[in-house]
Amino acid sequence: MKVIVPIKQVPETSNVKMDPVTGTMVRDGVEPIINPLDLYAIEEGVRLKEQNDGEILALSMGPPKAMTAIKEAIAMGCDDGILLSNKAFAGADTWATSYVLSQAIKKMGEFDLVLCGERATDGDTGQVGPGIAAWLDIPFSTYISKIIEVKKKSIVIERMVETGYEILEIETPCLLTVVKEINYPRLPSLRGKQRARKMENQTWGPVDVDAKPENLGLKGSPTQVVKISKPQVTRNGQLLKPHDEKEIEGAVDRLIDFLKEKEIV
């Protein structure tokens, strides 16, 4: 079984600091990491390889430093990885990104499965996975919480939706995006890290993937970011600061009165 896992390097966003003046992200001291939701895709790919033999390859698009993400994926158990890096790719939206990734996948030879994280934690779109499938014209499914059975020409999967779980059977080759219910990602092993360090870096540009120049980067992107601003969420509510038991009781009474006012109780 051959599995390709497209991953993204993102800034660690759970503790992001914003510059209050410019409204931009303070990048100093922010570690680039593999998109946390991609780790589930890598883990699932490595497990499938362990159970069914075959090959698992990581693929990413980004600046040269994103090679560290490829190396980390190899350390987690991927056999190899390719980085798509070139000035022409810069500024791509999800349309242009999924185009380049799909071109690269076509160049990587026959495969059974493309496994993606559900979305990246920086852009938060979840659009690149389905986008790749559309470019490749392969069947796809999203929000996969379990791979139930791998058959010769299909895979039985569980898809998490708002009201429950769909059990689906999808023909291969196909693309799946996975949610974090699917597994617990392993940490990179020491041996994996050593192997990753020794491996030769593979970087591809537009010519390597036969990409049409007009579909690339900022110029090839249908959507344009025209403004970045700071979200305003402040409401001016009443705030009680009770100091002893009696005041706490008073505060809870006022809370109940507030709920009555709002016709909730």
Added chain:
Amino acid sequence: MSYKDVWILGEQEEGQVKLVSYELLKRGRALADKLGVDLIAIILGKKIGKNGIRELIYRGADKIIIVEDPALEFFLPEPYVNTIEDLVNKYKPEIFIASATTTGRTVAPALAIKCNAGLTADCTGLDIEDRTGNLIQTRPAIGGNILATIKTPNHRPQMATVRPHSNKPLESDSLRTAEVIYETVDPVRLKSRVKRLEFKKNEEEGGNIQDAEIIIAGGKGFKKDDNFKMVHDIAAILNGAVGATRDAVDLGWATYPHQIGLSGKTVSPKLYIAAGISGSVQHLAGIKTSETIIAINNDPEAQIFHVADFGIVGDLFEILPLFKQKLQALKKGQETEEIQGA
């Protein structure tokens, strides 16, 4: 033929039109009015119920395009994407909005590639640019730390998904009328390489938090699993649903369907009670459209207080038991009244 009109993608379950469809109509109505064009709802299914169709009209649609086929009974990517692609190519809408549900977020990105269109995910604001008539899309990014304004000047349709339950539908207006068109699709386009074998419905208490009118949610402040039961107790008294922060879910105190925030669900209840929740930007992004927010936290500097309509700074282990007790007493009193009244 040039691109015209605003489309919303309606959703159905067992033929019943879902709430998100009406929510989208309100968003679409504002855009269509500003552009002076029609608002069109499209909906796919095996058979769409008459009540739902009527309600789509009452809640803002000028026209409804329906495609009925057994292959469209349940959402499957290929038949849905192909059908909508054919409709888009035939009618050429200038704006196409879907809800950011598991269906919308699956259909829209594939459709955007097939139609060579730009797509913006999870928009919180949609507007029309005065001079150009372009769609102006606003969305949070980088974990809710920034708001990005995005447009798609040179591609049509301009596509966007909108977070479910981030706005309420328009009031139902029974004086409204609309044209209803039934379309058919080439059977080849309805083929699916994905087959649906089975469906397992969630049997969790409190139901879907996105449909809940009242939510009580807990975070790290509960310190351990056992304490989280308090959230369930109060939810039961208020007849509400249980929510949780990402931390609480990661710690195993609640399951993922209860997670609220950017990486979980966006909710828009009448009342949101946040206990032991500091209010990370990610969490706030998921609750800020709640009608009323109540916060209980021991840190007076907690971000959650900035978005709260009513806050108590204090120890939740002192406040919640008392709150629970007083609520129970109140409910009991009300029941007695009802019995006496009857």
